[in-house]
Amino acid sequence: SKRYPDCEKVFFPNLELRLDVAVHDSGKEVNVHFLFRDDLKEEDAKRFLSAVTTSLKRGMGTRALTLAELEGETEQVLETVSVNFEQCMNALQATFDNTTAENHTNTAVVVFSSGKDGLSPGDFNRRKGELIDNFDQRADAIFGNARNAAHWLNAEERAAGTGRFIRPHPTFYGCDAHDFDGLEKMLGKSGGDEHRHWDTTWVKSEPTWEGLLQTLVEPDSRVRIQATSPDGKPDFMVIDSIAFKDSSTFPSRIRLNPGLNAIIGSRSSGKSSLLAHVAHAVSPEDAIKQQAVAGQAVPGPAAGY
Numbered sequence: 001s002k003r004y005p006d007c008e009k010v011f012f013p014n015l016e017l018r019l020d021v022a023v024h025d026s027g028k029e030v031n032v033h034f035l036f037r038d039d040l041k042e043e044d045a046k047r048f049l050s051a052v053t054t055s056l057k058r059g060m061g062t063r064a065l066t067l068a069e070l071e072g073e074t075e076q077v078l079e080t081v082s083v084n085f086e087q088c089m090n091a092l093q094a095t096f097d098n099t100t101a102e103n104h105t106n107t108a109v110v111v112f113s114s115g116k117d118g119l120s121p122g123d124f125n126r127r128k129g130e131l132i133d134n135f136d137q138r139a140d141a142i143f144g145n146a147r148n149a150a151h152w153l154n155a156e157e158r159a160a161g162t163g164r165f166i167r168p169h170p171t172f173y174g175c176d177a178h179d180f181d182g183l184e185k186m187l188g189k190s191g192g193d194e195h196r197h198w199d200t201t202w203v204k205s206e207p208t209w210e211g212l213l214q215t216l217v218e219p220d221s222r223v224r225i226q227a228t229s230p231d232g233k234p235d236f237m238v239i240d241s242i243a244f245k246d247s248s249t250f251p252s253r254i255r256l257n258p259g260l261n262a263i264i265g266s267r268s269s270g271k272s273s274l275l276a277h278v279a280h281a282v283s284p285e286d287a288i289k290q291q292a293v294a295g296q297a298v299p300g301p302a303a304g305y
Helices: 042-051 085-095 126-138 146-153 155-159 180-186 209-217 271-282 284-293
Strands: 014-022 029-036 053-058 063-066 108-113 141-143 201-203 223-225 241-243 253-255
Touching (some): 029 085, 042 063, 042 085, 085 126, 108 209, 141 146, 146 155, 271 284
Parallel strands (some): 108 141
Antiparallel strands (some): 014 029, 029 108, 053 063, 201 223, 241 253
């Protein structure tokens, strides 16, 4: 907030966990992310961490520590710790109200990595293929790149021969920056250096939790990984806003988005007048000609004016 006081970004708390199973030939355990609502309360987050047990044991080797109890452990110890996915999902239901196995997105979105530390199969046997399908069914979204986004959208191909119902998933590319310099270098940009390449993810939604959930319903049309805007069009084809000199009838300025805009209102609320203003501003002569054809008694920028 101090560095970017005018920032309008929305932040969703993200908990990244290492599961107790590997499906890739690299042997790396699957990474899963729990993306929480932006109104997550700190006390609820702590209760969730206290409800998830880990593979790390203390005492006589019988009691497993929770995520909350890992504070203070060394990095070497933490590198060995894993959690069980089903136990994490049970902890979600136990911690948060209105959260069920069938509808956990009231609280969190489950995102799997698609790399070698995720669901990228590599050379897998039948058992590992079953494990991938198990996680695929429970996933809401994927952290990946443009090369594998099409795979996660093609639910029919992924479900072929499995007898399972599998959904298409949106794929988000994360820059994985570990400092502000990395964020400014990579976030929202496409490029690369001698170490790695990074891409831009475009999301068509309001910057809200509900907007994020909408991408799960329409992943193909709402999320795209590419350098340029999927909705890019010449400037002359876009109306940024409509301004009115006389604000007694309309607001002084109405802002529009670059895609489809819906004008909704009751009768005599100004829908036709707004369109007439736009048409008259673009081409007064043609607008008046069309109004005359339609039988409008007083043609002009709006009916009766």
